[in-house]
Amino acid sequence: MEKLIIDAHSHLWLNQDTVVNNQRICQLEPNRSRSLFFGEERQMLPPFMTDGQNTAERFLSNMDYAQVAAAVVTQEFIDGIQNSYLLQVESRYPNRFFTFGMLDYRNPDFMQNAPGVVEAFKGIKIPAARLPQQFLTDAMLQLLQLMEKQGKILGIELQDGDTQVGQMEELIQECPNLKIAIGHFGMVTREGWMSQISLARHKNVYVESGGITWLFNDEFYPFPSAIRAIKQAADEVGMDKLMWGSDYPRTITAITYKMSYDFVEKSADLTADEKRMFLGQNAKQFFGFGELPELPYIKNMSE
Template sequence: MDFKLDFKIIDAHSHLWLKQDTVVNGLPIYTMENGRSFFMDEVRQMVPPFMIDGKNSAEVFLSNMDYAQVSAAVVTQEYIDGIQNDYLLKVAHKYPDRFFVCGMCEFRRPGYFAQARELIASGFKAIKIPAQRLLLKEGRVYLNCEEMMKMFHYMEEHGIILSIDLADGAIQTGELEEVIKECPNLKVAIGHFAMVTMPDWLEQVKLARYPNVMIESGGITWLFNDEFYPFNGAVKAIKEAADLVGMEKLMWGSDYPRTITAITYKMSYDFVLKSNELSAHEKALFLGKNAEKFYGFKDLVDLPYIKNMSE
């Protein structure tokens, strides 16, 4: 079906890398072949099997985006992919109108404030913290510790966005709320739709009651994978979060490319577009307009609908 949209679609949570080669919690993660990676202690299908070289490149993503009529994407990071700052900076310079990239520091060890300053000086407009990875066996890294707070104040002063994924439920919400109160002008995007399928997920959503805090849905189809398309539970959760904080505080994210091992990229948002549970205005806010305003996207590309051979 050819949807005539009066807004541009923006993906608020995606990933890019050329090669995975890292260690998390003492366990290896590295790219294999046919879209597979060795992931900690087993082989996993990390990307679709037709990506035979394992390269999750900007060009392949752009092809998916163009087909799915997604005008722009926020590229976040996670330690399981390795730190991708060098590649993402090149991507941002090459495709400035299509990608908004987040830098990432080594937050698991002291010294990340200096790294953050270097990333900001190099051109990054956002810093990503995979906070769920900071509950280390050797000692937890708190979001409200001295070095973190120093970094957050610096980010606030320089207009840098904080992109953050939290551990399940309310484990870290108290720490992040202290940061939000201490730095009221720091823009914060909380990922993975507050780990919606886990207990106490609404405690994360409630943080979006603060003016500069948003919730993005990266990974929501992964979290509702057992239910599968058309993800009625995910739509219900979006409505529940909107009732709590308002639809203007919520943004769509795909968690590309991992989620497209199960579904197509377009399916990661069209379950929202085709839902009868949301109004046209709510869909426009969630799928694009909120992210456009929050991240400051300009001159978004207008993408035509390309008819499938199967139609």
Template sequence: MYYHIIDAHSHLWLKQDTMVNGKQIKTCNNGRSMFMGEMRQMLPPFMIDGKNSAEVFLSNMDYAQVEAAVVTQEFIDGCQNDYLADVASRFGDRFFVCGLCDYHRGGYLEEAKQLVSKGFKAIAIPGHRLQTPDGRVKLNCEEMMQMFHYMDDNGIILSLVLEEGTTQIPEIKEVIEECPNLKIALGHFGMVTCSGWKDQIMLARNENVMIESGGITWLFNDEFYPFKGAVKAIREAADLVGMNKLMWGSDYPRTITAITYRMSYDFITKSSDFTEQEKCLFLGENARKFYGFGSFPEIPYIKNMSE
């Protein structure tokens, strides 16, 4: 069966060169990056120039028959607003991009307004990285609430990753109550391998909140393909909130240092734990509706030389 597939959680950058919590993240060679004092394989080793470009991602998407992707942002990659605006202008039919503000200091409400004026339709918040020398920026602080009201009033989507556990749940519940029309995509599947993950999943019982699975193969990396624990977790989440509230995400490119891009979703297509309708919803139809994607041409399957 042909599935219309949309990746609801991916990343792009031309170069990593930033500091997080006083520690450096910097692109090196052969797909490696210096990551907070440790050399890590950030990209597959054949991406020798360290560029995680839209063109390379599109090649992976075509190979894996993925029709479109949502590109969110993370502080560990550095701010990619300029590059993603360029990506949207050149490949807007395949990519939905999220802007990123500096939430560690005041003034991000105005940053968000500027991003929206430049055409961004979503704002990303890596909520698990909001620590400052003075404590953590709370999701329900005054300026955050002002920003969320602005996004609510202007139809801007929030792409949000919460800290593992339940610490931020009361804060985001206040946001949902005050901004009932704000569309929220919660990432990393509630940090599914950590305690409290179902509490995050159940936030999707609110009408405009969705859950995406970006990073789920990383979280279940110890058990590896075909990720039976991830399949079980998706089944449990669907039983809690309905499959119509869940979206597939890959966390590309970090996850493809361990598996291929196709493997990041085909453990779902090959599973007998979901109906065909559930697979269609999870892999693409929910994301198409939530992000407002149009129709796409079917991408043909190209046989491997090894077949």
């Protein structure tokens, strides 16, 4: 395949209605694309998604148009736990999506439900950035050991800087065969972000760039500082450990879906091989995607 693009960080939901830190997150009144987010009105979805449903079919339309062959769907507490819907998505479109399951780690008894969720999904997400700083509890380590035993993938996002990096080093030592994808490019615009990137020096640890356009939003397209950060990370751990991610759909309230990767594709500061690895090849190998569709370029009406 001449052009292989895989999105290593996206979100889907049928209904967003949850509580985080005792504050409700939900769609506002019907026929609006905005959400109540920690007491503020936020544009959570593009304004034309007026029913609040961020579905696989809508995403596939964006993916096909942007020539994105496959996507990894992660989870976050602010979306609510979407296990039921994501199992349907992967069953319906097995060659296009890899979906992460998630448990409510805020509940001290979360391990009671863990065996079934781990069995059902190829990967499990832990949003450690929204958990207490000391997230690596005995119960969490028990979950990670179960995942390692069953060959599952861990998706994780950490608090800014090196706050939780020491626990990650402990986790990697305890579960040396567990495959790990660190999200949000180590929170690249925050002080100490390279400490998270450096975790990818371990053989089974990769880093994905979900949200990088959000983190550099003040600079905006074509995000030259994001390109410099990608090069800096590659110098530290190798381009073969880095993967592109969009953080769809929230990021496309500011830019189009295609813009979330073509600033990399059009950059003169990355080689063709570096772009190929970062935009698709690494994710294909890491997440184990099989045969993928070849998506033709479709002209816009404005061309």
